[in-house]
Amino acid sequence: MKEVAIGIDIGGTYSKLGIVDREGNCLTESSISTRAHKEFDTFLKAIIEEIEQLSHPLGDLIQVKGIGIGAPNANYFSGNIEEAPNLNWKGIVPIVKKFKEHYNLPTYLTNDANAAAIGEKIYGAAKNLDDFIVITLGTGLGSGFYANGNLIYGFNGFAGELGHIIVKRNGRKGTAGLRGTLESYVSATGMKRTIFELMADSLEDSPLREIPYIHMTSKKIYEAAKNGDKLALEAFEITGKYLGEALAISISHTNPKAIFLFGGLAKSGDFIIKPTKKYMEQNLLEIYKNKVEILPSGLSEANAAVLGASALVWSEAN
């Protein structure tokens, strides 16, 4: 009988779930619509049905050790999703309590960036590291910090909100009301805003000028950069500058061995890693220089979010 964990990643549009063993192999996985469920209780019913459908064929081959849930605005300490702007369920959703009413299993909740960090520690490239940072580059920018071998949760469970530090006074408007936040420059959305700023500022020709704002993506900017598009390359340089300067600040806080980049934008490889590294090093104190690696995540991109969520179960069991 194989010990497994159920990992559930709740996103604004879809929620993914999977059954994962201790080594990080996803035995089976699935997804359901999040948005279709206006009420949390109907969502819960649907996800429980899905869990049954996934686990039934495995029968006695598996022994489920627990459930790990990654979600936006998730509070690890309370087990609640709190006032998530991207979900239909307003107010406080006591998701851990609700799951425990159905399953007699240890159930844990954390936000998606923390889940990514735990996944990196349990299954990924940070297995042997006690001090590292994971930066998730998606629609926004999330982060998870490990120090002394433990994830930093903080007093209220809200540690690691690097996306919301202010990197430019009176800069771009951020989603949470503050201006000039890191994520308003460094994220898929941030890159899109940067390329529009560059198109406004420069007269340089570019195929990106044919794409309307709502259809622009960081992937299209990446494709243009691969073809040597000057504006796209400059957008990566600017994004890397903001990220590198911010990482220099984070290094002065927790002195990590490595920083892992995770998510869509991280797939741009050296286009994002090279400028980030350059500006990071320029802003580091001598004692840190050339000691901190910037690496792509070691988790399989396809089901990374489910892996991260499931890793909570093994992490808590240690």
Added chain:
Amino acid sequence: MKEVAIGIDIGGTYSKLGIVDREGNCLTESSISTRAHKEFDTFLKAIIEEIEQLSHPLGDLIQVKGIGIGAPNANYFSGNIEEAPNLNWKGIVPIVKKFKEHYNLPTYLTNDANAAAIGEKIYGAAKNLDDFIVITLGTGLGSGFYANGNLIYGFNGFAGELGHIIVKRNGRKGTAGLRGTLESYVSATGMKRTIFELMADSLEDSPLREIPYIHMTSKKIYEAAKNGDKLALEAFEITGKYLGEALAISISHTNPKAIFLFGGLAKSGDFIIKPTKKYMEQNLLEIYKNKVEILPSGLSEANAAVLGASALVWSEAN
């Protein structure tokens, strides 16, 4: 018989030492010149003599459980003082090893800001806190971060160098080569530079204009502020602005319950705490607002450095 720890704080000019019990009472203390000793070995001899003189009268009343040392450029992991610019002893000084050759006692080394944080945790106002930050405001700016009940050391032992984050592009030259570092604005030296900048910029009359640069101190600026001096008050406002903005960044990293200000400048009380709090709150994400306290250190100022160093012994014994 009372269990005690020996605390040694090595400064550029003087080194202080004391015998401290578990409750943070300093039973006896003393100091010797650091600078007078060109070689570490003669310093070691002198400090050991001093320890004997302090402990001899207490005889059988005490049982020494260990030695804690706070020093600049101290590495907790290696037990070495490494390339300290303010000490006569160049290169690597294996101070823990040297002490252990004389005493069969657990001996620990950390930098002065970390020692202050450990002191706050063991004896001071952070006894019941797992997540907090200590900022030391002296000639420079040091910091110690607690998360999950443990001091963050980082991979190389150099976590918590908040004084060296860059807060202003192409700003003031810092002591470690970088420009625009936090400590070049927020420290006794930083305030002095700020008041000279203000005197150059403004035509406002002030008694501070009678004081030459080398004799200006943050204490004199504090005295002027108490008398309503406009330039002095503005200097505190500016200092608090830089500190508050930086603390908002630190809160986004570790989500502490409280931030303690320690050292000379912290004695200015509300002159520094009020603007710091104001600008910190302005730069915080909603989830952190009005949740983080800024407080003066709970350690007795007179022998705080010795207390901090001695606290290492109890911290490690836990």
